Amino acid sequence: MDNIPKINIAEIFKEIEDLNYILIKKPEHFPAYYTGSDLDIICDNKKELIQKILIIGNVYVEKHNFEIRVSSNENTKHTKVDFYFGEMLVLRFDVHEGLPKFKNVKIRDDYSNSLLENKQKLEIKDKEKTFTINIPADIDELIFRYIEYYEWFERRPDKLKHLKYVEDNIKNENDKKTFFDRLHLYMDLVGKDDISAPAKQFKQNKLVQTNIKTKIKRELKYHAPLIYKTLIKIKRKL
Amino acid sequence: MQKTPNNKSQHCVFILWSNGFKHAPEIIDIIRNYPEIEIQKVFLYQTDKIKKFIDQVYANDDIPKVHIRKKTKYIKKSKNPNVAVVLAINHRPEEILRGRGEFRHIECQRVKDLKDKIRNQFNPKKADGSRIEEHVIHATDSEHHVDYLLRVLGYKEGLQHFTKTPNQIIPVPHHIKSFSHFTLKKVPIDSIYCHILTGTRHSFSTEIMPLKDSPHYKFLTGQPEIYEEYIKEFSGIYITDDYSPQKFSNLIKDFSYLSPPHELNYIITDEFQLNKYVIRNGLHRTAILKSQGYKEALILIKE
Numbered sequence: 001m002d003n004i005p006k007i008n009i010a011e012i013f014k015e016i017e018d019l020n021y022i023l024i025k026k027p028e029h030f031p032a033y034y035t036g037s038d039l040d041i042i043c044d045n046k047k048e049l050i051q052k053i054l055i056i057g058n059v060y061v062e063k064h065n066f067e068i069r070v071s072s073n074e075n076t077k078h079t080k081v082d083f084y085f086g087e088m089l090v091l092r093f094d095v096h097e098g099l100p101k102f103k104n105v106k107i108r109d110d111y112s113n114s115l116l117e118n119k120q121k122l123e124i125k126d127k128e129k130t131f132t133i134n135i136p137a138d139i140d141e142l143i144f145r146y147i148e149y150y151e152w153f154e155r156r157p158d159k160l161k162h163l164k165y166v167e168d169n170i171k172n173e174n175d176k177k178t179f180f181d182r183l184h185l186y187m188d189l190v191g192k193d194d195i196s197a198p199a200k201q202f203k204q205n206k207l208v209q210t211n212i213k214t215k216i217k218r219e220l221k222y223h224a225p226l227i228y229k230t231l232i233k234i235k236r237k238l
Numbered sequence: 239m240q241k242t243p244n245n246k247s248q249h250c251v252f253i254l255w256s257n258g259f260k261h262a263p264e265i266i267d268i269i270r271n272y273p274e275i276e277i278q279k280v281f282l283y284q285t286d287k288i289k290k291f292i293d294q295v296y297a298n299d300d301i302p303k304v305h306i307r308k309k310t311k312y313i314k315k316s317k318n319p320n321v322a323v324v325l326a327i328n329h330r331p332e333e334i335l336r337g338r339g340e341f342r343h344i345e346c347q348r349v350k351d352l353k354d355k356i357r358n359q360f361n362p363k364k365a366d367g368s369r370i371e372e373h374v375i376h377a378t379d380s381e382h383h384v385d386y387l388l389r390v391l392g393y394k395e396g397l398q399h400f401t402k403t404p405n406q407i408i409p410v411p412h413h414i415k416s417f418s419h420f421t422l423k424k425v426p427i428d429s430i431y432c433h434i435l436t437g438t439r440h441s442f443s444t445e446i447m448p449l450k451d452s453p454h455y456k457f458l459t460g461q462p463e464i465y466e467e468y469i470k471e472f473s474g475i476y477i478t479d480d481y482s483p484q485k486f487s488n489l490i491k492d493f494s495y496l497s498p499p500h501e502l503n504y505i506i507t508d509e510f511q512l513n514k515y516v517i518r519n520g521l522h523r524t525a526i527l528k529s530q531g532y533k534e535a536l537i538l539i540k541e
Binding site: 046051053054058061062068069070071072073074135 | 502
């Protein structure tokens with residue numbers, strides 16, 4: 001692995017510094033990276049941002065024999081820009097125009113505007129040089145990590161690290177209140193509106209290994225609106 | 239007349255009537271070299287019903303019908319079923335309001351000047367040297383007319399056919415099928431092949447052949463006549479992009495692949511066999527790279 005040329009992430013982020021973007025879930029050792037890692041970016045103009053990455057990427061293809069594989073899903077407005085060396089994925093840019101799409105969580109579309117409006121600058125020291133990146137406001141970073149945990153925890157135990165990050169960074173009752181207020185303002189669990197969602201998920205065989213607590217929780221979520229409707233009917237008759 | 243500032247590029251269409259065909263190369267050269275006008279397509283259109291076609295061309299014109307009847311009389315007599323069509327982009331439209339009352343309309347002064355220049359030069363002449371109003375060329379007044387005319391010419395989507403973007407990230411010519419996945423890769427230049435037309439314009443076929451056998455490469459390696467013949471034979475029918483030996487020669491001067499501001503103008507290919515690529519866009523540029531001695535080239539491979 002030592003013979004894989006290093007990608008100069010600082011150079012890429014300097015190139016996009018004037019664009020309206022945020023880097024979410026910034027890796028701990030950024031701008032250093034592990035082979036195969038990814039960088040999640042939310043922006044308001046995917047085309048412009050990716051073009052800048054590609055212009056720098058040309059040099060890596062030309063001089064260092066990298067391959068850049070680009071795959072877009074225009075329904076979700078998501079593009080992956082993968083830097084490959086041979087058959088090895090070295091670095092992935094996950095670029096979202098607007099919010100990423102989640103299966104277990106519904107997020108209001110206008111949250112992306114709020115994220116970009118409230119972004120903060122972070123100065124990064126890379127060897128002798130410094131450069132600036134855009135990251136979400138602290139509260140939004142916590143929300144994103146929590147969503148990431150909720151979305152994946154059943155299938156990816158490693159996502160527990162995001163929950164731990166949230167726990168470690170909510171310092172007091174005030175933080176906790178702000179976190180939940182903002183979370184509930186923009187986020188909705190799938191199934192709250194669509195009472196058949198858990199049943200659909202069962203059909204799709206997505207709940208293969210869930211613990212009893214989760215099963216009860218999902219069953220309750222499924223039955224709660226029915227129970228509520230029945231209570232309303234009873235109340236009207238009384 | 240009132241000038242309207244407009245910074246947005248606009249499309250325009252020129253129709254070359256059969257009475258101007260003998261001057262077609264010169265007329266196209268005038269359009270090609272006119273400031274801020276960039277030819278996008280040149281093609282022949284054939285119709286069995288020239289009278290109906292003329293009526294359709296002028297149907298949206300904001301000028302009195304009497305005037306249109308007068309100025310199209312000579313074309314309707316023509317036995318030639320062909321017209322040449324030039325679709326161009328006007329990078330600096332100069333819109334003006336012209337005409338009176340119900341015939342008041344917007345047109346572009348730049349396009350009008352170009353049209354008049356061609357008419358002055360190539361319309362038939364009277365004995366005293368002044369021009370006869372049997373126009374060799376027609377030009378559209380606005381993009382609305384362009385859209386309408388392209389539909390008349392058989393493009394169901396109208397102007398959208400030429401302005402659609404086959405890829406959401408990088409600039410790609412409209413004639414390439416939409417794609418959302420691609421790879422940028424450096425490959426040996428000898429693994430790049432091209433589609434070449436063979437035969438004549440009346441009986442032709444398409445072959446995939448190595449770059450070194452293409453008329454384009456031969457143009458650069460001491461056999462320019464092969465490319466000249468190739469363009470002459472197939473232009474306007476199977477080759478509708480604006481190619482000419484002169485334009486190719488101009489491209490060679492100071493050519494530097496993927497240098498600013500063209501960093502994203504990749505040679506676009508498909509992988510037709512394992513590690514063999516056929517060019518979809520960029521044959522002229524690849525031929526130049528090969529003639530310059532490059533052994534490898536950065537290409538875009540569609541998936």
